[in-house]
Amino acid sequence: DTAVSQTPKYLVTQMGNDKSIKCEQNLGHDTMYWYKQDSKKFLKIMFSYNNKELIINETVPNRFSPKSPDKAHLNLHINSLELGDSAVYFCASSQRDRGRSPLHFGNGTRLTVT
């Protein structure tokens, strides 16, 4: 009964490949996010979706494309992977209509590009 689940937990791939990370939440939240945590532990927002609509799109290369098939799922597809994409990617969710509510995070996907 994990609240926010991401798959895979680890992803090792070569430069130039395309990969996807999946995220699902069973909290009934209406808003989902992707955050990137670099090797220095900085955590930076990438995207946010509310009821399947993109509401935040930070300065992220267009090789990154989020997709939200429904409000319980937010997947992240990355094309032409580069070494600098190596990081831990976190999915999170919140309930927007409760005001500025806390985020619930998944356990992360550690992406290593070689």
Add this chain to the structure above:
Amino acid sequence: SQQGEEDPQALSIQEGENATMNCSYKTSINNLQWYRQNSGRGLVHLILIRSNEREKHSGRLRVTLDTSKKSSSLLITASRAADTASYFCATDEIQGAQKLVFGQGTRLTINP
């Protein structure tokens, strides 16, 4: 750009002592939140303090907020080995969609 900056970056104390971590930020905020991250895991929400609040308690946690100084502190009393983790402050800026801006975190080690 990072908004919250935690201080210190690392803190090591003995079990039973109190741990204090500080966070500074730059813009006007709606609220400030503290999260804990255990090694290899996601962030877990600890406490949220709104911009019109000055202090908040939750169990062994005490958070203060000084909007005039744009700073917050997290105090963990009577620390335990299980409190070993990284602690992050996150600011929810006053305008626009909810977008938490995180600091780099404080790495807290509790020595038994």
